[in-house]
Amino acid sequence: MFRRSAFVAAAVLALLAVPAGAQTVPSVVDPAWVAAHEAFLAGDALRGRGSATHDETVAAAYVAAQFQGFGLLPAPGMDGYTQTAPVVRTTPSGAAGLTVGGVSLAQGEGLGLLSGAGAALDGAVQVATGDDPAAVPAGEIVMIAPPEGPAVGAWINAAAQQGARLIILRETDLLKGAVARSSPNRPGLALAGATPRSSPVLVVVPAATFDAMAAGAGTGATWDPGQPRVEQTVTTNAVGWLPGTDPAAGVILISAHLDHLGVRPDGVIMHGANDDASGTTAVLELARALSNGEPHRRGILFVAYGSEEVGGLGSRWFGDHAPVPLTDIVANLEIEMIGAQDPQMADGVMMMTGFDRSDFGTALQARGALIAPDLYPEQNFFERSDNYQLALQGVVAHTISGWAVTPTYHTAEDDIAHLDIPFMTRAIQSLVEPLRWLASSDFIPAWAPGGRPERR
Template identity: 55%
Template sequence: MRITVLSAFLLATAASAATPWTVRPEWVRAHEDFLAGDALRGRGSATHDEAVAAAYVASQFEGYGLKPAPGMSGYIQTARVVSMHVATPPRLEIGSKPVEGLRLIVGSAAGVQGRVVIAGSIAALPEKAAVVVFTAADVPAFDIWRAVRSRHIGLLIAKDGSSAADWFAKIGSRTNMPRYLAEAPPAPRPAFATLPAASVDAIKAGDPARLTVPIAREEATTSNAIGYLPGTDPDAGVILLSAHLDHLGQRDDGTIMHGANDDASGTTAVLELAHALTSGRPHRRGILFVCYGSEEIGRYGSIYYGAHPAVPLTDIVANIEFEMIGAQDPKLPKGAMMMTGFERSDLGATLRTQGAHVVADPYPNEKFFERSDNYSLALKGVVAHTLSGWGDVPTYHQPTDTIANLDIDYMTGAIQSLVGPARWLADGNFTPRWTAAGKPKE
């Protein structure tokens, strides 16, 4: 049989496309060694270290053959973030007398004063009040915050305890003060503080209360790394694969919060999927690879991207976010990842039919769907979910989130399981849809 130059080329191309791609653990480890090593000091949000991490990701994108996204001349998108800090210790007065033992976990942009309203349970919380004192002793602090954060309350004071201490430690043992994109000042939010139980019990309804918080403001730059793989059909839509590249940085005592799992592991997944999907023949749909900055301080990288997308959000067929895939929850089937909000769309179930190791989130009450960058785009209508190995891993926001505590083999297998499904999604006609009540409201 006579083989022409053209037919030989076509045969070679087909063979190349059919050759399975193998994600190698040494590639996975190499990304982690850089992103979660001492040199980047924990990739603090909107810091120079975060910018270095973004530059690394951008250089990998360029090396794999990705192009700058439409309308961009390079691979980095930046935004200005305003941060507030407690300048000197906050002061709480009840009945004009200072109260000792204040732990201000969440601060607001201004001081608060008013008459005390007493609430003995979450169900009794008012919708609007200046100062609320929560007297129940058996409710975890973060559960109280979840219940109060969307209400029009100036300050909520609860009883101190282990849950409040754990939460405070996880946010770096400093008050969480408002941060916002310079182009979009934030709406008011409640302040949340705790006092010793005896001090709370001594407060009476109607007592005058005043919280004074001296505030300092500073502005910094956050960085998103963006790479684009053009598709062959401009009308077929775009797939978005994403993660966040920042973490908690370095504590005041010098401790580095490496963030090997949160979320150097997700960033590694995006990098290795870019590595895989740039091999072989072009795909029908375009693929965007985005690693956001400033997730840890409020999802500001993804919020900014949602306001300034590289392609219209209506062109994004689906967004798959990767968050903490460096260790597996023992509740999950071996090798599997959980998809947050699995039941909200048909994306997860369909990817599973294509070989993705994806199962439903076993912790729906934790609301993980709302706690990662996928949510920024989901609120704008994009079918967007997060894949995670362990949503509440013991190393979460701890100094122990290091490379030594990663399961590199699990990570490699999890990424490998998505290469085929991602190619299928990029080459096919399937367009995910929200279920009847799945789409969140902005």
């Protein structure tokens, strides 16, 4: 499979990469090119571009080859078009065990693991009572009998805020279904040397067992996650550089993420045609368009990040190892899920997360970009994409999206058949001239008062 995948990838790269200077490419975005990128990135051959996998590496190689074909250069200080970051992959044992009050359960034998595996725990148990999530007691191990329905999220959040490291949930129909759909043994990824993100382990136990455990909770609990498998791997960013004529004018960063969810345990490929092959396609087509014509004053970095789906690892690495000083980046436009349009938006228009946090969106909008404010501020989308890593370091950085709450999100239906290629093409086209203007002007986007995010 490895040899065949490599052969297919090489063949496609050879066919699609256009040698620098071989032809003059117009600044018109062609739907055929949009469809061609999607056919490769979201096709079966790349098996969903799982984070920090060989398939992600091939996707990055494809993007890098396209950058080179458009005449882009390696970024300053780089000797090629890819940037790799060391990653640690930790695969849960699949043999976790829980004992509370002398009652024991094993994973797969009554114990359902919803998320995480965590470290071994041994200590006191707090049992939540009443019907108010705000009354969840503080403690590292907490038992909760939530009501049926989505309100369970409020209880989980309350316990996490109180310092819970293990949350034991009494089974409901909703939670039973969630366990059936979960991938409890899915590997966790972290940048090598980084402190792993802290989030509680969520387990579900049958109602009768939960009640028996709660009755004896005073004697304490033991959580044994088993022995995980730890491996070293890499995630890959693709980076292309279009130099400007004035080194003091600053740099524009245009980005997306190229990874998705890979292959489910049942063998179903999660193609990620919208999330975020569509954004990667946009970066490619903007690179094609903006590299054609007269040089700009400002340099432009085009980046496709790896491993966004597991915590923004590629963008975190890029932020700490950027080929230009972050203080030189005047703005970052991240493109995320433009493969379909939100029916609540005006025809053809995308939304920009955190629109009111700066004057970047209004400047692009005034010059023809089909963008408008975020319809879902309560979802905190501004903080949920790769732009946020740069924004935390001061760069005016926003994400644009076609339909942030699309029904195909993280489902097997996020495939090529569910893309709106005409919408994608029009959306990308609307960004060309506004970005060309930004690259040639002296306008510097600025945060609105209180708009710049602060590290918590």
